[in-house]
Amino acid sequence: MVPEDAPGNYSRSPSKPRRFLEFLRQTPMWPHIELRGDFGPVSRDDLLQAHTPAYVGAFLAGTQPLCASNGLRWSKEFRDSVLLTNGCLSAAIHAAVARPEQVTMAPVSGFHHAQPSRGSGFCTFSGQVIAALQLYRGQGLSGAWVDLDGHFGNSIEDSREFAPDLDRAIPPDMNLNPSGSHGAYLAHLERLLANLEALVTAGEVHYVAFAHGADSHEWDQLGSQCTTAEWLEASELVYGTLRRCGERLGRPVPVTLALFGGYRDDHPESVLGLHAMDLACGLNVLCDAGLNYEAEVRAPGWAEF
Numbered sequence: 001m002v003p004e005d006a007p008g009n010y011s012r013s014p015s016k017p018r019r020f021l022e023f024l025r026q027t028p029m030w031p032h033i034e035l036r037g038d039f040g041p042v043s044r045d046d047l048l049q050a051h052t053p054a055y056v057g058a059f060l061a062g063t064q065p066l067c068a069s070n071g072l073r074w075s076k077e078f079r080d081s082v083l084l085t086n087g088c089l090s091a092a093i094h095a096a097v098a099r100p101e102q103v104t105m106a107p108v109s110g111f112h113h114a115q116p117s118r119g120s121g122f123c124t125f126s127g128q129v130i131a132a133l134q135l136y137r138g139q140g141l142s143g144a145w146v147d148l149d150g151h152f153g154n155s156i157e158d159s160r161e162f163a164p165d166l167d168r169a170i171p172p173d174m175n176l177n178p179s180g181s182h183g184a185y186l187a188h189l190e191r192l193l194a195n196l197e198a199l200v201t202a203g204e205v206h207y208v209a210f211a212h213g214a215d216s217h218e219w220d221q222l223g224s225q226c227t228t229a230e231w232l233e234a235s236e237l238v239y240g241t242l243r244r245c246g247e248r249l250g251r252p253v254p255v256t257l258a259l260f261g262g263y264r265d266d267h268p269e270s271v272l273g274l275h276a277m278d279l280a281c282g283l284n285v286l287c288d289a290g291l292n293y294e295a296e297v298r299a300p301g302w303a304e305f
């Protein structure tokens with residue numbers, strides 16, 4: 001689905017969908033997974049819902065410098081993969097809404113720093129915004145994003161002026177990004193989730209997307225927030241909230257997962273292991289999967305010993 005990482009690109013996210021699926025194949029989660037490939041790339045018109053014609057045109061054609069404003073080397077193959085990752089995210093949220101009894105995942109990244117007129121921080125287009133506008137304009141549905149990447153997801157807030165009905169598609173305060181670290185981070189997350197639970201059970205938010213970026217782990221090269229235990233506690237808090245919401249509503253809340261950041265190059269398996277443990281937690285809490293799965297998350301500097 002996505003080409004190999006280009007030389008000179010810091011982010012390894014472009015190859016993460018492939019590496020993550022290969023990793024999952026070796027875990028007890030694999031029998032619980034149903035792969036779907038019935039989605040296509042986003043169209044120029046889809047992109048124009050959230051981005052300026054100048055930026056969309058530059059990225060599609062490969063016009064410098066705007067086409068590389070995401071910080072990644074442009075190529076036709078990379079462009080095509082970006083259109084597919086955005087299409088994948090939107091298709092996954094639509095699938096979750098259609099079949100809320102399943103946990104749906106788009107194993108992709110590269111959206112939450114994009115702005116209407118340019119890319120930023122390894123992110124090209126605001127896939128979250130594009131998908132949310134499609135669901136609101138097509139089905140009248142409002143959603144929430146729980147963004148536990150280590151970095152603030154600015155795309156949604158930066159797009160509210162560009163697309164005024166985004167305030168209905170993702171209501172204010174429904175782009176959840178806890179701040180602080182360790183205990184303060186978890187306490188802030190709990191407060192944000194209480195607000196989410198109130199809106200979901202009131203019928204004002206109809207689906208939830210959750211990206212547990214692995215760069216909120218303290219050993220990530222770009223992260224600092226959580227120890228492994230705290231990172232997994234954050235997963236428990238999110239999924240526990242979603243389960244309670246479903247119990248109070250009497251039906252499951254549509255849930256879509258995405259990967260987002262995670263940049264360790266000393267031991268990339270630690271990044272994939274965190275994502276896999278998050279998925280196991282979701283399947284256990286939301287689907288009673290009964291998985292007993294623990295991945296290895298190595299301390300930095302392990303190779304020196």
Ligand SMILES: [Zn+2]
Nearest residue numbers: 149150151261
């Ligand atoms: Zn990040």
